[in-house]
Amino acid sequence: MNTPRIALVTGANQGLGRALVEGLAARTNPDDLVLLTGRSPQRVTDAAREVAQLPATRARVEGRVLDVSDTDAVARLAEDLGVRYGGVDIVVSNAVARLLPEESQAERADEFIDVSNTATHAVLRSFGPVLRSGGRLIVVASSLGTLGHLDPRLHHLFDGASLDQVEYAVESWRSAIHSRTAQEAGWPIWLNVPSKVAQVAAVRAVAAERRAHDLATDTLIAAVCPGMVDTATSRPWFSDDGRAQSPAEAAEAVLDLILDGPVDPALYGELVRTGTALPWHDGTPPVEQDRMLTP
Template sequence: MNTSRIALVTGANQGLGRAFAEGLAARMNPEDVVLLTGRNEQRVADAAREVAALRGTRARVEGRVLDVTDTGAVARLAEDLRARHGGVDIVLSNAVARVLPDESQSARADEFIDVSNSATHAVLRSFGQVLRPGGRLLVVASGLGTLGYLDPRLHHLFDGASLEQVEYAVESWRTAIHNRTSEEAGWPRWLNIPSKVAQVAAVRAVAAERRERDLADGTLVAAVCPGMVDTPTSRPWFTDYSQAQSPEQAAKAVLDLVLADGVDPSLYGELVQFGTVLPWHDGAPLTEQDQLLTP
């Protein structure tokens, strides 16, 4: 069996995803492989070449075209990694759809949900099956991904839900947006809150099924919140960036978790920020004004 480690990062052309790829390439070993993925073939090729050429790079860096909204493509890549390498050791699910403050949230709902939620479900399902013992499968979410940020009427859709039930809830939300009944049902106008809660709920669902065997062999499945990061996606939402991290700074805390020896059981299946669990039931619904000002 090939003993090299295989790491995969989605949404890795730029921003935080690019920083994840750079950090992994610098901190992994020369026999290891970092797969930098994205939808655009030329951007993927350019980014992979640039990361490979960085002074601190040690691992081999390869670009792979992957549209995470194509569930078939996600499954095929996972099976390809199983066939070629016996599986994958590190998966960072980081792809995100960019929405600007002046854009219609409802008009962008399908793209946002497809990239942030349907893709998360596909990554968890396909790469969870090929994650090698001792591996890491992390979904990049947000501090707004705790259940309390949703209207209490919606909590039952996600609390203790299976992955299939989370998927059903997300599609129900999508339908309500199209039918213009979402706000009446309690869904926030701003897409990011239900989306992030659903991402964390999906991670919790998968982790609940795998927990015993994963902890026995040192495998970690979790959601991570990198904190405020200065990227093209987040910048339009802020007026004050004095407390924002660079993508490289934000990536370091996540990669410290990824590359740590052993797994802290208290972090397994949770939303983790800077090594600390953000409790699932924390948070409170935001006012409409808060939603306009919060990224």
């Protein structure tokens, strides 16, 4: 008898996270458990109930309240799942802070960094040790997460960095924003660029330490680029919404990476878009006036 799989998605009340929960619940087995997490107890409860009632749902679906910016809460949940179920099999770190074009990037920096980067580090640190053999730990990023999108002066902070070094770089960036020296040091105004690069760098750091063991046990750690997705978070940034996918459409390639076939070593530890690894050193620093989300 196969051991039931335990899957968890952060930022799953709506948008891509919700679509990933729906897809996992439809494509896994009745004994498997999919955990839908978010900060609002009522929204988590409502969303989990709605997904559980969908005709396509096969697995069990439960809600868990989780503020990913609370690193202690992330650690407690990982420990609890490790004790209760012996580990987890699928973890998707998807939470992101909503930021509107008219809002000050600097004034929203702390929340954005906490939800996108501090949370990513916490998920990697806490859930990596309880990820069972054959598991999948995925961080949702974007194509902006390749190193070339940063000023070359900043590359040494992330290229070949350990997770501790990535965390230090992120906090240095945060401090530079507060001291108003970020642009002078080469950091772009747009938070999404260094945030995504740091997310991918964190994945690469953890994957570098685990690669041999994980590949031997068909375990995957990777970042993914889902492309442009039509969600409440991204919609205000569109210049051409005809290119945007629905959350369900965007979720398909991510679900395929998680659920279909053995791990491709070429994708391990990389930023993956529709089954292809994006070269880490590719990209060019963005023009600040062009703030459209890049798929």
